[in-house]
Amino acid sequence: MAGPAAFETPLMKQYNAIKAKYPGALLLFRVGDFYETFGEDAIKASAVLDITLTKRGNGSASEIELAGFPHHSLDNYLPKLVRAGHRVAICDQLEDPRSVKGIVKRGVTELVTPGVSYNDNVLERKQNNFLASVVLQKNATGVSFLDISTGEFFAAQGSETYIFKLIQSFAPAEIIFAKSNREKLEAQFTDAYSTFALDEWVYAFDFAQEKLLNQFKTASLKGFGIENMPEAITAAGAILHYLEATEHKDTQHITSISRIDEEKYVWLDKFTIRNLELVNPQQEGGVALLQVLDHTLTPMGSRQLRKWMILPLKELSSIAERHAIVDTFFSEQELTEKLTEELRNITDLERLISKVAVGRINPRELLQLKKSLQRIAPIKKLISDQASPQLQKVGDLLHACEFLVEKIDKELRDDVSIHSNQGGIIKDGINAELDELRGISGSGKDYLLQAQKREIERTGINSLKISYNKVFGYYLEVSNANKDKVPTDWIRKQTLVNAERYITEELKVYEEKILGAEEKIGAIEQKLFLDLVLQAADFTAPIQQNARAIAMLDCLLSFASVARQNKYVKPDLNDSKVIDIKSGRHPVIEKQLSISESYVPNDIYLDNETQQILVITGPNMAGKSALLRQTALIVLMAQIGSFVPADAATLGIVDKVFTRVGASDNLSKGESTFMVEMTETASILNNLSDRSLILMDEIGRGTSTYDGVSIAWAIVEYLHNHKDFKPKTLFATHYHELNQLTEDLVRVKNFNVSVREVGDKIIFMRKLKSGGSEHSFGIHVAQIAGMPNKIVLRANEILHFLEKDKHKNEPRKKLEELPKSTNQISLFELDPRHKAVEEILQKIDINTMSPVEALLKLNEVLSALKKS
Numbered sequence: 012m013a014g015p016a017a018f019e020t021p022l023m024k025q026y027n028a029i030k031a032k033y034p035g036a037l038l039l040f041r042v043g044d045f046y047e048t049f050g051e052d053a054i055k056a057s058a059v060l061d062i063t064l065t066k067r068g069n070g071s072a073s074e075i076e077l078a079g080f081p082h083h084s085l086d087n088y089l090p091k092l093v094r095a096g097h098r099v100a101i102c103d104q105l106e107d108p109r110s111v112k113g114i115v116k117r118g119v120t121e122l123v124t125p126g127v128s129y130n131d132n133v134l135e136r137k138q139n140n141f142l143a144s145v146v147l148q149k150n151a152t153g154v155s156f157l158d159i160s161t162g163e164f165f166a167a168q169g170s171e172t173y174i175f176k177l178i179q180s181f182a183p184a185e186i187i188f189a190k191s192n193r194e195k196l197e198a199q200f201t202d203a204y205s206t207f208a209l210d211e212w213v214y215a216f217d218f219a220q221e222k223l224l225n226q227f228k229t230a231s232l233k234g235f236g237i238e239n240m241p242e243a244i245t246a247a248g249a250i251l252h253y254l255e256a257t258e259h260k261d262t263q264h265i266t267s268i269s270r271i272d273e274e275k276y277v278w279l280d281k282f283t284i285r286n287l288e289l290v291n292p293q294q295e296g297g298v299a300l301l302q303v304l305d306h307t308l309t310p311m312g313s314r315q316l317r318k319w320m321i322l323p324l325k326e327l328s329s330i331a332e333r334h335a336i337v338d339t340f341f342s343e344q345e346l347t348e349k350l351t352e353e354l355r356n357i358t359d360l361e362r363l364i365s366k367v368a369v370g371r372i373n374p375r376e377l378l379q380l381k382k383s384l385q386r387i388a389p390i391k392k393l394i395s396d397q398a399s400p401q402l403q404k405v406g407d408l409l410h411a412c413e414f415l416v417e418k419i420d421k422e423l424r425d426d427v428s429i430h431s432n433q434g435g436i437i438k439d440g441i442n443a444e445l446d447e448l449r450g451i452s453g454s455g456k457d458y459l460l461q462a463q464k465r466e467i468e469r470t471g472i473n474s475l476k477i478s479y480n481k482v483f484g485y486y487l488e489v490s491n492a493n494k495d496k497v498p499t500d501w502i503r504k505q506t507l508v509n510a511e512r513y514i515t516e517e518l519k520v521y522e523e524k525i526l527g528a529e530e531k532i533g534a535i536e537q538k539l540f541l542d543l544v545l546q547a548a549d550f551t552a553p554i555q556q557n558a559r560a561i562a563m564l565d566c567l568l569s570f571a572s573v574a575r576q577n578k579y580v581k582p583d584l585n586d587s588k589v590i591d592i593k594s595g596r597h598p599v600i601e602k603q604l605s606i607s608e609s610y611v612p613n614d615i616y617l618d619n620e621t622q623q624i625l626v627i628t629g630p631n632m633a634g635k636s637a638l639l640r641q642t643a644l645i646v647l648m649a650q651i652g653s654f655v656p657a658d659a660a661t662l663g664i665v666d667k668v669f670t671r672v673g674a675s676d677n678l679s680k681g682e683s684t685f686m687v688e689m690t691e692t693a694s695i696l697n698n699l700s701d702r703s704l705i706l707m708d709e710i711g712r713g714t715s716t717y718d719g720v721s722i723a724w725a726i727v728e729y730l731h732n733h734k735d736f737k738p739k740t741l742f743a744t745h746y747h748e749l750n751q752l753t754e755d756l757v758r759v760k761n762f763n764v765s766v767r768e769v770g771d772k773i774i775f776m777r778k779l780k781s782g783g784s785e786h787s788f789g790i791h792v793a794q795i796a797g798m799p800n801k802i803v804l805r806a807n808e809i810l811h812f813l814e815k816d817k818h819k820n821e822p823r824k825k826l827e828e829l830p831k832s833t834n835q836i837s838l839f840e841l842d843p844r845h846k847a848v849e850e851i852l853q854k855i856d857i858n859t860m861s862p863v864e865a866l867l868k869l870n871e872v873l874s875a876l877k878k879s
């Protein structure tokens with residue numbers, strides 16, 4: 012590729028100057044009806060967009076790569092570039108090329124980055140598109156999240172672990188930070204997120220605070236509850252700067268910022284969110300809890316639910332409010348049906364009003380906004396008529412925006428297109444001049460039809476047609492066969508293969524009148540439409556408030572609908588430290604079972620006094636993990652306001668949920684090292700509280716049995732004997748040795764997930780029973796899984812050998828004594844009964860045997876074979 016110095020045409024000079032202002036961005040450069048990319052950008056764009064890459068001379072000896080697409084395809088191509096991780100600068104022509112001589116003025120009108128987008132094709136309807144800004148400081152780490160498409164703006168600060176966890180939960184589309192924090196944050200986030208480093212000065216507190224005060228037009232940040240959070244303020248201010256730098260200067264819809272208060276929400280460690288599959292399944296094709304709970308009807312509802320899921324509440328009263336509303340919906344079938352019907356007709360109010368604020372709304376969207384707003388009044392009435400004070404409170408938040416609805420209804424036509432420049436937007440009777448011009452335009456068209464008729468009569472050319480094109484306006488088209496009938500006063504304009512095109516003086520006069528009128532109509536309609544948009548912008552705050560209230564109703568309605576469908580019950584939440592679940596089920600697994608299977612419910616009881624830690628043993632596949640997860644899921648569902656899959660649940664508020672799964676479960680993620688397992692376990696142990704719920708699933712299995720048992724043992728002891736806290740713990744393990752813990756630790760109780768052995772087979776009962784289990788059945792599972800019989804037999808042999816001498820402290824020596832396996836399969840190895848027969852036969856000494864003894868032996872062999 013040629014270097015910049017080689018680009019000598021004036022156009023390329025202009026291109027280079029603009030390109031230099033947006034380092035790191037792919038520049039879409041508008042030339043005529045095309046967006047062009049050059050050089051490296053062209054190579055990237057052609058690869059991502061699958062468009063042709065060409066080369067062209069640029070006024071010097073060198074050539075430059077070129078790839079472009081028609082301007083009207085921007086909405087198709089832009090999202091693809093952004094999704095491929097590019098920052099895209101859109102450079103437009105800033106003046107009408109027809110009115111300038113020489114080079115048209117151009118400038119970047121928007122820098123679209125993964126985290127800053129209004130484009131419906133980039134955005135997911137059901138998900139927020141957050142931009143995150145992070146600041147690492149000595150005292151604390153700060154973070155801010157903004158979804159420019161909805162106007163939601165959050166800030167938080169705290170420990171680095173907490174902030175990184177929040178980032179993981181919010182899953183932003185892009186993360187920005189100061190260059191000085193680059194090394195650490197890139198190492199942390201670049202694999203999973205788009206990142207961008209900004210100059211240091213952007214992350215200065217004073218600068219950031221000023222930006223926020225200007226944005227909200229307030230004298231202090233007190234009203235937002237963040238005035239004493241310098242790191243959060245710095246992160247948030249940097250976001251506002253970034254919007255400006257990316258040419259997103261219309262930000263009137265960002266009207267406030269909310270503090271994410273660490274104290275208000277349950278602490279979910281990063282494994283919990285992933286392991287419990289709250290919002291995303293761990294494996295492709297899997298199902299997350301969110302999918303089961305999401306029966307929402309509006310995009311706002313869906314997005315809200317996702318936020319609720321990652322931020323379960325700790326405050327009893329707030330949870331109770333949600334439960335009360337779900338309860339009303341649950342029992343009032345008629346109310347839910349009516350509300351459901353109304354919500355179905357509400358579109359994305361939140362994103363539409365953002366588009367209004369930044370002047371990006373099209374006529375059809377404004378019509379949708381009106382239609383959605385028309386549903387607010389009936390909803391308000393429906394819920395305000397209810398006895399529930401909680402529902403009435405939500406009703407108070409709703410604002411019918413009558414003035415705006417009436418205005419749009421009166422002025423905007425019901426059949427508008429998405430384009431604001433194609434006319435047909437404003438109704439008749441709104442603007443006198445518009446009506447008059449429409450009259451002229453309409454009658455002009457009539458006139459043309461009459462003229463066509465007259466000319467046909469005059470010339471006798473029956474196929475004569477008056478048509479229009481942009482190049483020479485209205486014309487008469489005559490086929491070659493009729494050419495000689497053309498009168499002399501017609502002026503020939505164009506010759507086609509089969510026809511000739513003419514204009515006449517009369518046509519020209521009318522054309523001017525009609526086109527003049529249409530142009531004026533377009534201008535007036537556009538102005539009236541803009542007035543409507545401005546009017547709507549005045550309603551930004553109430554519409555945003557409506558959107559949030561509707562989102563909340565939608566989520567709660569969804570909870571009620573899911574509860575009814577899946578037979579959930581209202582949990583009884585209280586201040587105690589008891590978790591008492593009767594016949595609890597796993598909300599996701601129970602949905603996945605086939606009709607012939609049914610989920611086996613289980614009771615779980617945990618408290619801080621008598622039953623703090625359950626050591627749950629049982630064979631592989633018995634359902635230990637399912638039981639652990641369902642317990643945490645039930646607790647979390649309850650604390651986000653949902654009903655729960657159980658017959659009854661009395662739950663003391665939980666403030667932290669920790670999850671650790673033995674290393675090999677995460678093998679596919681390349682995180683299986685024992686070291687990681689231990690580090691994470693350590694971090695749990697260092698952050699305990701009295702209301703914590705801990706799930707430990709086969710901790711220690713990433714190392715040798717002896718190490719594993721010892722570590723697991725020590726962890727249980729630690730959790731039991733902690734001087735300050737008695738965190739409730741479910742500890743699933745294969746190590747039945749841990750059952751001995753109950754001998755010394757009073758609040759540890761043994762349970763097992765029962766199975767029944769029927770002959771060689773085991774039947775999974777999935778029932779949690781009090782008491783430990785004898786052995787781990789792993790070999791049976793291997794057999795079920797289709798492991799070659801030879802291996803199963805050999806494993807059994809080794810197991811028996813090891814178990815026989817378990818309590819002697821000479822494992823190595825014993826292993827050496829283990830009978831060596833041969834690689835050949837003998838007849839006796841194919842079936843365990845044959846092994847027994849072999850043992851009998853080998854002991855026989857036929858030289859000393861009487862015939863009767865031989866018969867008896869034969870009988871012994873036969874009965875060994877009959878044993879199943």
Ligand SMILES: Nc1ncnc2c1ncn2[C@@H]1O[C@H](COP(=O)(O)OP(=O)(O)OP(=O)(O)O)[C@@H](O)[C@H]1O
Pocket residue numbers: 600609610611612629630631632633634635636637638777
């Ligand atoms: N209570 C239940 N009712 C019906 N099916 C269940 C139940 N619990 C678990 N299952 C089914 O059994 C499968 C295995 O359960 P789970 O993974 O919990 O076993 P596990 O004991 O943890 O096994 P491993 O030790 O191998 O991890 C689940 O995927 C689920 O399909």
